[in-house]
Amino acid sequence: MNYIVLLVFSLGVSAVDCAGLHSLQYDIELVSFYNHDVPQYSITAYIDGLKYGRYDSDTRRGQVLLPSMIIPSLSTHAKHLLMQIKFAQRQEAIEKHKMEFVMGFLNKTFGNRDFHVYQRRFACKLNEDGTIGGYEEIAYNGKEVMVQDKERVVYVPATQEALIMTQQWNQHYDYAKINKLYMENDCIQHMKMYLPYVSTDLERKVLPKVKISSLELDRGKKLHCWVYGFYPRDVEVKWIKNGRDEIYSEESAEILPNPDGTYQIRVSVEVTPEEGATYSCHVDHSSLEKILVFPFESKYRRMIHITIPITAVFFVALLALGMLTIRTRRNNG
Template structure:
């Protein structure tokens, strides 16, 4: 493709400065580290949309929690977290919708441009953008922006060096164009160091109850033996926040070089799960422990594999203890009830109406079903009752549109 690509439109009422429209969405590539908060945006365009695969999609995340969504099929940006809907007014969502619609047009043209430069045709192609910022535990910040074409790196912005890194010859065209206009890097820096961080702090205040909750991981250790090698698996489920460390120890020493880790993946309820495995000799299984470190745990937890025989023994012991408790409790209750009945019979033999009085005392005493006596002894009619968008008008947008001042890949 030749010539300049059309630039995205920015509502001047909300975005008086053009540089505020530079950046947009980011893929939530969450880092495994503790004590940080993140705002991530991601948008993706496909050259050949199909049912269930829109031509353009963009999503936003705070600390791995989906906060909003736009796609070309609905044509609107909508909240995906209750605390976003509760704190941001309709004008906010209308403006985000305008940005999404404009990005949809720009990305379609950008895809055509790249297909031409790569001399491609006849199959589906994708263009992705990942952008975001973090607030680290020590209060420092960082930002990042990168593009991918057909799932491969294309170009990335280095915030520290204020330069662009091109992955191939076609990306070099875009790099030269952006570096020719020195304001390109300055606009990106302004967004990543200021606008993005400002909105991350706002979102954190809106969703604090959700974002700062802590849910303990459920941990299960299992093993599978094959060809003389025992593979031990340590699985952690249902934890939040996302950062977690799962490691294998042998005789108390960490064995990271021998450990294989799975990704930290989201559950449908907003929690996460992950796993780690290690190979061991069957006769050495008792030397291994899985260590789990998480913000919800006061100290790291150590877990070992309980074989089926050990588990069966534990289950039998627990079942026996429960049965013994039931038998003893039943015997004590039977003795107590028998004694009360005998006392009632003696009283009935000595006085008129004693039988009714004893019956009432027995009914109002401690019962085997655990109900409180006051609920059974209150007379009818007694007090016990029957037996039954916040919008900052002058604040910069958390988002930005398109490729920047140059707009296209170059």
């Protein structure tokens, strides 16, 4: 089921990339038919990139993912969360209808039993100057097909293939106006309601741990820099050659969540070792006072480092033994 995971996370998972003081984001995911690996329908909620809640069609219940959000059941906030769960339950039928609409245009050449993924990302943000913004994206099988144009209050196609479909979507549905109103009002109010509860979690910082490894290839080496156990999510990891030249990787590196709420990422590059060249992994994170630099040392260089001290010790031992032998002979004479 790696295919499923790849599609589900192909758009990424964090809204903190959009500039702003605070953000609230919902990731809605729907698959074409049920299987035991992933729920058919799910919503994951983030505040400032921090995952705080989830709903799925298997349990039809909401799950609070932060201890700070677990509060007495009679409070106003708890009642609000219950209303959000009911909204998610009603939204399931609407999202299924949307997926069928998209599949009708983009899935004409595929069989009915093929596995397909529909995704919708909705986010609002509060900027430092007090202005309000946000965005909405719709993807199908990991490929963005439509986005909301807030100025024109319509959906626009992200690809030429989705042009006719988007035109029909705007004629049959009024979602752009409804979602724009929700984005600029209810979403912002919900964000302000949640922030006092999660402020401690948002300020938490955990230092990253790093492991360096390599793999021999026919044409060179593949260097791996695994950074794990860090929080918050944002991190910059890159390989540097000779202390100044960044090495770009052809592989996309994803920041993945850990069960304990921290994150991990692995950045890999292929290099052709050159005489005298050095390679190092640079890690930049908000929990660090300065960028961490972890050099890669090949087996050959490590053998040199080990061999030189051993050889030196052996030479000193031989010299001492020789001097002791000479001294003993003199005493005997």
